[in-house]
Amino acid sequence: MLTQRDLLFRLAQFAALFLMACIGLFDLASGMADSGALVLLQVPMAIATAAVWLPRHRQGSKRLPRTALILAVCSLFLTVVVASSTSGYSGGSYGLAETVGLMGVLFVVCRRGDPQWAVGAVLALGMALGFxxxxxxxxxxxxIIGLVQGLAATAVIGAGVYLRMIESTRNRAMDSVRAEQRAEFARDLHDFIAHHVTGIVVQAQGARFIAEQDPKRALIALEQIEAAGAETMASMRRMVGVLRDPNASPDAPLTPLAGVDELGPLLEQFTNSGGPLARLHVDGSTAGVPVEVSTSAYRVVMEALTNIRRHAQGARVxxxxxxxTPDWLLVRVANDGLPPRAAAQREAPGYGLVGLQERVRAVGGRITAGPGIDGGWVVDAALPLDQEVTR
Known part of the structure; x- marks a missing residue:
């Protein structure tokens, strides 16, 4: 299924191809066809440029600049052949379609090409456009036209490099948010394991002392130890998959765990600090919710309330x-304020939502955010209580 972004990209591709086709027809009508066999080389060159810039290329592609370098060398060779011929183009079009195509290739190389190969390809493409x-x-x-095309090529290079830098900066910021979220998971896991292991040790010590006096009580203690150990191991298996950074500092500050049972004080603090009236609605028991699900639900609500304070203009509730439910913990946070403006979103991208997505996906859940049907803004999260339901 095509997304809106994919659809716009396809439409832009079609528009660019249509523009190149119209320019190519103009080239043929303005005297290029009179050059005889040379036009058989010019037309494939224009088509080859479209074949290079048209597809989507991955960031840092090595094949892209290499192909562009070959294309630029072929264009320069064709220029030499045409300029040294006795007929040339006799004042007709020198190849506007190929010019537009080379500009597109230059932009894509600057935007997506591997830096090591892109430098040579950019220089060769600039020479091809200038000559x-x-x-x-x-x-x-x-x-004079060659010089103008050289200046235009410089502008295209600047645009491609600028967009590349913006994307690189955003990717670094998102990676930083994800790394912070993984570190937060590590701190939560540390606290959780410390809590349960401490309980296991205390119960084991107690069972040792009462084993001789009251064997039944010792058996109960052993059952509790087994249950606590099983719960700890299950949570470890679910949470350890997101701890991908082996260089994380072991001295990172630890924070106490907060889960769904602490949402009441969180909402009360939010209201008392001058925010909109926060109301909590709980359907079903929250007892026995896995700790990673409980803490993730708490963080979803906390981040959503933070965004309401920052962006929901006129929100009252x-x-x-x-x-x-038997298989899921469902969380929804909604407000009646105005949705965030597009300009504000561009000025301050929501990296908090990126972190939430990383955290929710880590426990096998899903999260969405968008305008509500009756206005305002709605954040929905679905967190599985059992990992089997997500498989």
């Missing part, structure tokens, strides 16, 4: 629903 007007003769006008 291409000489196919219509080495007159003063063609030299913030409702938090927590519903437990």
């Amino acid at each position: 291409l007007p000489l196919r219509s003769g080495a007159s003063y006008e063609m030299v 913030a409702d938090v629903w927590v519903r437990r």
Whole structure:
């Protein structure tokens, strides 16, 4: 299924191809076809440029700049052949379609190409664009046009590098948020394991002392130890998959665990600090919710309330629903304020939501955020109580 972004990309591709086709027809109508066999080389060159810039290329592609370098060398060779011929293009079009195509290739190389190979490809493409007007003769006008095309190529290079830097900066910021979220998981896991292991040790010590006096009580203690150990191991298996950074500092500050049972004080603090009236609605028991699910639900609500305070203009009420089903813990946070403006989103991208997505996906859940049907903004999260339901 095509997304809106994919659809816009396809439409832009179609528009660019249509533009190149129209320019190619203009080239043929303005005298290029009179050059005889040379046009058989010019038309494939224009088509080859479209074949390079048209597909989507992954970031850092090595094949892209290599192909562009070969294309630029072929274009320069064709320019030499046409300029040294006796007929040339006799003042006709020197190849505007190929020019547009080379500009597109230059932009894509700067935007996506591997830096090591992109430098040589960019230099070769700039030379090809600067010398291409000489196919219509080495007159003063063609030299000026070549210089203008060189300046245009410089602008295209700047645009490609600028967009590349923006994407790189955003990716670094998102990676930093994800790393912080994984570190937070590590701290939560540390606290959780410490809590349960301490309980296991205390119960084991007690069972040792009462084993001789009251064997039945010792058996109960052993059952509790077994249950606590099984719960600890299950949570460890679910949470350890997100701890991908082996260089994380072991001295990172630890924070106490907060889960769904602490949502009441959180909402009360939110309201008392000058925020909208926060109301909590709980459907079902929250007892026995896995700790990683409970803490993730708490963080979803906390981040959503933070965004309400920052972005929900005119919000009077913030409702938090927590519903437990046999397989899922469902969390919804909604407010009645105005949705965030697009301009504000561009100025301050929501990296908090990126962190929440990383955390929720780590426990096998799903999260969405968007305008509500009746206005305001709604955040929905579905967290599985049993990992089997997500398989």
